[in-house]
Amino acid sequence: MSDRTMTEAPAPASSRHVDAGDEGYSKDLKSRHINMIAIGGAIGTGLFLGAGGRLAGAGPSLAIAYAVCGVFAFFVVRALGELVLYRPSSGAFVSYAREFMGEKGAYTAGWLYFLNWSTTTVADITAAAVFAHYWSAFTDVPQWVLAFIALAIVLTANLISVKYFGEMEFWFSIVKVSALVIFMVVAIYLVATSHPIDGHTPGLATITDNGGLFPSGVIPMLMVVQGVVFAYASVELCGVAAGETENPEKIMPKAINSIMWRVGVFYVGSVVLLALLLPYTAYSADQSPFVTVFDKLGIPGTAGIMNLVVLTAALSSLNSGLYSTGRILRSMALSGSAPKFTGVMNKGKVPYGGVLFTAAFGVAGVGLNYWMPGEAFEIVLNLASIGILGTWGMVMLCSLFFWHRSKNGLVSRPSYRLPWAPYTQIVTLLFLVTVLVLMWSDGGVGRTTVMLLPVIAAALGGGWFLVRGRVAALSAPRA
Numbered sequence: 441m442s443d444r445t446m447t448e449a450p451a452p453a454s455s456r457h458v459d460a461g462d463e464g465y466s467k468d469l470k471s472r473h474i475n476m477i478a479i480g481g482a483i484g485t486g487l488f489l490g491a492g493g494r495l496a497g498a499g500p501s502l503a504i505a506y507a508v509c510g511v512f513a514f515f516v517v518r519a520l521g522e523l524v525l526y527r528p529s530s531g532a533f534v535s536y537a538r539e540f541m542g543e544k545g546a547y548t549a550g551w552l553y554f555l556n557w558s559t560t561t562v563a564d565i566t567a568a569a570v571f572a573h574y575w576s577a578f579t580d581v582p583q584w585v586l587a588f589i590a591l592a593i594v595l596t597a598n599l600i601s602v603k604y605f606g607e608m609e610f611w612f613s614i615v616k617v618s619a620l621v622i623f624m625v626v627a628i629y630l631v632a633t634s635h636p637i638d639g640h641t642p643g644l645a646t647i648t649d650n651g652g653l654f655p656s657g658v659i660p661m662l663m664v665v666q667g668v669v670f671a672y673a674s675v676e677l678c679g680v681a682a683g684e685t686e687n688p689e690k691i692m693p694k695a696i697n698s699i700m701w702r703v704g705v706f707y708v709g710s711v712v713l714l715a716l717l718l719p720y721t722a723y724s725a726d727q728s729p730f731v732t733v734f735d736k737l738g739i740p741g742t743a744g745i746m747n748l749v750v751l752t753a754a755l756s757s758l759n760s761g762l763y764s765t766g767r768i769l770r771s772m773a774l775s776g777s778a779p780k781f782t783g784v785m786n787k788g789k790v791p792y793g794g795v796l797f798t799a800a801f802g803v804a805g806v807g808l809n810y811w812m813p814g815e816a817f818e819i820v821l822n823l824a825s826i827g828i829l830g831t832w833g834m835v836m837l838c839s840l841f842f843w844h845r846s847k848n849g850l851v852s853r854p855s856y857r858l859p860w861a862p863y864t865q866i867v868t869l870l871f872l873v874t875v876l877v878l879m880w881s882d883g884g885v886g887r888t889t890v891m892l893l894p895v896i897a898a899a900l901g902g903g904w905f906l907v908r909g910r911v912a913a914l915s916a917p918r919a
Contacts, residue, residue, distance in 0.1 A: 486671025493725025510703035530683025531771030556827025562805025612756035769794030
């Protein structure tokens with residue numbers, strides 16, 4: 441299979457779908473921005489904060505969960521990459537759903553994505569506040585105040601221009617990758633030299649002497665899968681960003697293909713090293729596992745520096761969420777399926793209406809941090825997981841419909857393709873359904889979240905009833 445980016449017998453321009461939401465953007469994102477955005481999408485709060493609690497629950501087998509979920513995350517972003525090479529769009533999968541599934545499909549895809557990122561925004565500002573509490577200077581500052589400050593800073597930068605977003609994300613990603621590389625180098629040295637950490641000797645014995653790969657059985661590993669999916673929630677971001685870059689056909693394949701090895705090195709590799717350094721019981725959901733390691737090493741200042749890095753990861757994810765939902769909501773607004781004001785752009789060519797709309801839900805998250813600071817992250821993580829599963833499902837459905845149309849000669853697939861179609865799409869969709877079943881089986885907040893699916897479906901149905909007239913009126917001139 442070739443990864444060349446030239447399309448094979450592209451469809452005539454007149455037959456291509458035209459999305460009004462793609463007009464008006466600047467093309468200020470460069471190759472370095474897209475490449476680092478792809479990295480940033482694969483390294484976020486789910487790893488830096490969430491890995492601690494999951495490692496404590498599932499033990500070293502968490503590495504297996506990350507590897508399996510990483511494969512499906514790669515399938516999703518590879519499917520999206522094929523669609524991007526077919527037709528770059530800032531509306532991304534919403535625009536593709538509109539083309540292959542009609543306005544109802546675009547409406548559903550867009551609002552599921554908004555559910556994902558509006559709740560992830562709350563998770564990110566919660567994580568930022570938790571990280572800030574590590575330092576004594578912020579210990580007495582209420583968590584909700586810190587969450588509000590984080591939201592205000594990132595929102596301000598996001599509203600200026602896409603260039604500012606790209607630069608911020610570029611440097612955020614540089615910090616995250618550099619920190620992980622430093623951690624892995626230090627960790628490998630500690631394991632190789634058997635340097636003691638908090639009375640423990642790093643090495644394979646740290647795993648074998650503490651219950652092995654599955655210290656509590658296989659079930660705990662399966663139960664953390666939905667949280668691991670959350671860790672990969674931003675991999676689709678590079679597909680959204682493709683609409684604001686020149687020459688996406690040259691940039692996107694390289695960025696997408698690199699995601700797989702990044703997953704293997706940064707996610708799986710980091711978890712394996714964490715498990716080799718300390719017993720899984722040494723980690724907790726209250727602290728980043730990376731901070732835990734440096735804290736127990738006792739080297740002055742290192743834990744604080746690592747905590748600054750994981751704070752950066754939370755702000756990076758927040759930055760990405762505000763960016764992507766702004767573009768998705770604009771695509772929906774111009775087709776009538778989102779409030780009209782979310783389609784408005786400022787002088788910097790930023791769809792500020794959609795960005796502010798998402799930020800408003802972040803403000804609601806500030807309230808959640810006020811009323812339930814201890815449970816805020818877990819609650820929104822589960823809701824975000826529903827949005828993520830829905831978004832990934834819609835991407836794979838769009839890819840499946842695209843494949844089917846190509847077989848009927850209605851469209852031409854680019855040479856950069858999702859391998860093993862249509863089986864890849866079908867297996868991925870089955871995996872997503874399995875994650876839902878696991879969430880239900882886990883009980884607690886996970887089961888409650890799955891029980892909300894009828895409510896979410898009813899809300900989507902009621903919303904469609906309200907907007908269908910406007911959607912029909914706006915789509916009539918394009919028919």
